[in-house]
Amino acid sequence: MSMKLLLRGPSPFGRKCTFAIQHLGLSDRIDIASPDSEDHIRGHNPLAKVPTLLREGEDALFDSRVILEYLDTLADGDKIIPAEATARFAALRQAALADGILEAALLITYEGRYRPDQTPYQPWLEFQRGKIARGLAVLAGTPPIIEDLTVGSIGLACALEYMDFRRQYDWRPEFPALVTWLDDFNDGHPIFADTRPSD
Numbered sequence: 635m636s637m638k639l640l641l642r643g644p645s646p647f648g649r650k651c652t653f654a655i656q657h658l659g660l661s662d663r664i665d666i667a668s669p670d671s672e673d674h675i676r677g678h679n680p681l682a683k684v685p686t687l688l689r690e691g692e693d694a695l696f697d698s699r700v701i702l703e704y705l706d707t708l709a710d711g712d713k714i715i716p717a718e719a720t721a722r723f724a725a726l727r728q729a730a731l732a733d734g735i736l737e738a739a740l741l742i743t744y745e746g747r748y749r750p751d752q753t754p755y756q757p758w759l760e761f762q763r764g765k766i767a768r769g770l771a772v773l774a775g776t777p778p779i780i781e782d783l784t785v786g787s788i789g790l791a792c793a794l795e796y797m798d799f800r801r802q803y804d805w806r807p808e809f810p811a812l813v814t815w816l817d818d819f820n821d822g823h824p825i826f827a828d829t830r831p832s833d
């Protein structure tokens with residue numbers, strides 16, 4: 635079965651998927667490509683967001699959470715989404731928090747990029763930064779286990795490095811435990827660096 639993962643730019647949601655594809659040994663089954671046009675991606679995903687996974691003869695899959703679950707299934711399951719209920723919901727909860735942090739960070743970026751008058755609305759930025767700060771505080775208190783890669787640890791690592799890349803939130807001085815966590819994560823999963831975004 636040949637599949638195509640549509641990505642655009644340095645998408646942190648896309649990075650979750652490209653890293654998981656490599657980690658799960660699925661690279662020979664899934665090509666990474668840019669959409670040919672806006673219409674191309676809209677034809678497969680009405681939300682026109684990346685990542686979107688194209689599958690031969692089947693509906694496209696989105697969003698990144700669904701794609702990660704599908705990748706886990708392709709790898710016979712219980713790999714990045716634990717089968718055991720307590721571990722499963724702990725990982726899914728961490729993943730939801732990490733996604734929420736990413737969404738807030740992305741909204742901060744979009745506020746600067748898409749506002750017609752080019753003046754970001756500061757209360758909105760602070761509102762989003764509050765979500766990031768509270769989310770990181772929870773994850774710093776009980777960070778995901780690094781050795782057993784899950785959707786929780788993948789999400790957190792992608793969120794932290796996305797904020798390093800776009801600088802929406804200066805998380806490092808406030809959360810030294812997460813600085814150590816990210817260093818350990820990179821040591822434990824050297825292929826993560828291969829997916830690091832660059833402009």
Ligand SMILES: N[C@@H](CCC(=O)N[C@@H](CS)C(=O)NCC(=O)O)C(=O)O
Nearest residue numbers: 645646647682683684685697698699
């Ligand atoms: N919840 C989605 C978020 C995906 C998302 O927001 N992707 C961004 C790029 S990082 C995008 O395609 N933005 C274009 C748009 O919103 O139209 C997921 O997890 O995949």
